[in-house]
Amino acid sequence: MDPPEDNAIDPPYGVGDSSYQAAGGVEGIRRLVDSFYDSMESLDEALRIRKMHPSDLSTARDKLTHFLSGWMNGPNIYRSKYGEINVPRAHAHLPIGLEERDAWLLCMRRALAEQPYPESFKQYLLRELSVPAERCRTR
Numbered sequence: 001m002d003p004p005e006d007n008a009i010d011p012p013y014g015v016g017d018s019s020y021q022a023a024g025g026v027e028g029i030r031r032l033v034d035s036f037y038d039s040m041e042s043l044d045e046a047l048r049i050r051k052m053h054p055s056d057l058s059t060a061r062d063k064l065t066h067f068l069s070g071w072m073n074g075p076n077i078y079r080s081k082y083g084e085i086n087v088p089r090a091h092a093h094l095p096i097g098l099e100e101r102d103a104w105l106l107c108m109r110r111a112l113a114e115q116p117y118p119e120s121f122k123q124y125l126l127r128e129l130s131v132p133a134e135r136c137r138t139r
């Protein structure tokens, strides 16, 4: 029998907590978010969005990690720690246009490239994250 395709997971990503499991649970998500903010600190394209954040990124790292855990149908740690969130509303005070959205997604693409995830999961996550990223645009 042929080996299973990289994307032939059962159940598919997005069903139940399969994405959360594929990401390596909260510790895997924390590594992804750490890479994400490391990219934001190093990429010229991300300079403007980096400056929108406080100089100390530790709360931002904690919030995004715990948000993504719930977003992938894992434990909703963000809600327990920080309360309810509406992602576009949480960004309404920020000047986010096409370039800022794309810079955010570029940081995420770089971060995904550094993770030990199947290629199909990296592509899936980037595609899924582009939806809320577009919704965060304020101009």
Ligand code: HEM
Residues within 6 Å of the ligand: 049, 052, 053, 054, 060, 063, 064, 067, 082, 085, 087, 090, 091, 094, 096, 100, 101, 104, 105, 129, 132, 133, 134, 136, 137
């Ligand atoms: C589109 C480009 C984006 C930019 C430029 C951006 C930028 C920011 C900034 C600057 C903050 C800190 C806000 C502050 O301290 O006042 C923040 C917070 C946050 N962002 Fe984003 N973001 C983007 C997209 C996203 C997406 C797509 C998600 C989720 C999938 C997300 C999730 C969060 C969360 C959970 C917080 C914490 C909110 C809070 O508790 O205050 N962001 N973002």
